[in-house]
Amino acid sequence: MKEVHCAICNKNVKNDEIALNVKILGKQLGSIRCYDCLAAVMNCSTSKLTELSDYYKSSGCNLFKINYLQ
Numbered sequence: 001m002k003e004v005h006c007a008i009c010n011k012n013v014k015n016d017e018i019a020l021n022v023k024i025l026g027k028q029l030g031s032i033r034c035y036d037c038l039a040a041v042m043n044c045s046t047s048k049l050t051e052l053s054d055y056y057k058s059s060g061c062n063l064f065k066i067n068y069l070q
């Protein structure tokens with residue numbers, strides 16, 4: 001299992017965080033950000049991003065079915 005780190009704070013990011021990055025910012029897997037740093041960039045709260053993530057996941061978005069950490 002591979003590890004992906006946040007491009008800004010270097011924290012380990014989870015699969016859902018990666019999926020949300022891809023969903024929002026497109027396929028720039030070299031610059032994945034954790035929810036905290038992504039929230040700062042997008043000027044919204046971290047909880048808003050987790051909600052968004054859950055929403056996309058429950059709506060069956062294919063990007064959230066990919067295992068980015070394989």
Ligand SMILES: [Zn+2]
Pocket residue numbers: 006007008009010011033034035036037038
């Ligand atoms: Zn970060």
